[in-house]
Amino acid sequence: MCNLYGVRDQAERAWKVAVGSTGPHAVPYAEMIADGASDYGGVFIEVLLEDGLVVAVAWVHAEGRSTFALVGGLTRDDADFVTVCTDGWRRLWSGRALLAEADGPLRARLLEAGFSEAATVRSYHWSPPGARETTRPARFLDWLHDDGPLWDRFYTDFNFKPGTTCRPAITDPSPSAVWNLHSHHRLAPDLPAELDAIVRRGLLAATEPGELVCWPDWQHDGYRYDPRRTDSPGRPPRPGKGTYPNGDYYLHLTHDLRLGTFGHPWELALTVWGPTLLAAVEAELTDLLGEPVRHRH
Template sequence: MRDVLTGAGFREIATVRSYHRTPPCAPARERAVRQLIFEPEHDDLWDRFYERFRFQPSIDTYPGVTEPPASVTWHLGTGHAIAGELDRLVRRGLLACVRPDEPLYFLDWNHQGYRFDPLRVGGPGRPFWPGTAYPDGDYHLYVTADLRLGTFGHPWEESLCVFGADLLTEVEAGLTALLGPVMRRGGRNAGNIWTIGPDGVTRVRP
């Protein structure tokens, strides 16, 4: 072909070099992050969460779920100033606990949710890590598909419940240092109860 072109009057003015990248492993079969809202998978996960945790969404029902035995709940009254560090601690704990190739889910009550691969999100050149542990206006959850571990953020109680023994091992000390004394363990009062109402925050001691 080169001889044909030069014979027709074309002349060579530059050369081109091609590069081919060979990944060290097979390409991922799914995207790192997938939006979920009307998919059966999304509805099924919410339905199972409602049933297992007896979820009662309400602006004045606390704690809103039946907290499992392996759970710890903290008050979030320090506000958005701690949201970034809260996410750092929770994300590090989730990364340490998920199984190989296991997805995580971020659920935002009455909003779009996400299924994502925690090993392939966050950081330069990667998709964003979906959601936040801090419940910014509605209930926020991070959960595994089998609901064995995760977090439940209550926006009106201003609380965060972390459940699952493995996840608690990873995050309890850090969250206590960040958020202060524990509110509940296994759904039971751990020394003080916080209620949030129109008159502000009231601490009631047993």
């Protein structure tokens, strides 16, 4: 009989071993997960057991259809452990290049296991003053926990009907306003950038400090980001493709769906909902696009 609690204990132990190892690693395990890699399919681990307990862990990140897999790290540089891990990874990803960053004894072990030196890497670490931030300003939406459930709620709450002939594709929430983009996009090449700037300022005004905004892209990877910690000097760019629906549905919305934007690529319309967001952007959007074609109070 399988001991379920034993399996769970081992999984927890593997996590503690991986997270507790100081490396050096190309990508520490906790940071790999924090950056959005999924430990439900995108990250693969090998473990070393002694007396039935996990004592060492190695992890590899292979995202989607990429042509390579990245060895994030190994918590031990035993020759046998490195060789077994390398052989297993080669069998698993026979059609991909296997990349690793290492120095010292681990570098020697990887070369002995069949790796070839491709380049020299120099790492720089920036330690700015002040308290260290504990969360990423932007990351992928995990499909299992974030993106999928978010879309499920959007389908239900907004009666979302995707398709080229479904116009409108959502039931306009209350309050909301809908602007026509069709008569503007060919005449104003700067429209997407201007539109995005207005929405960016509106989201800054309408969301709470520390609140994250989701950018789900239908049938593609989505993101979650902090509008106050992106798109500013020394900060990463805001992820996603903006606000203007260039070939697909583009959305910005809070996790509770209380406010957001919905760009319809075939109707060429932008819906904005939520009282605080509408108050922040309505005048500017009307100046840019004209009066709303639909308005729901």
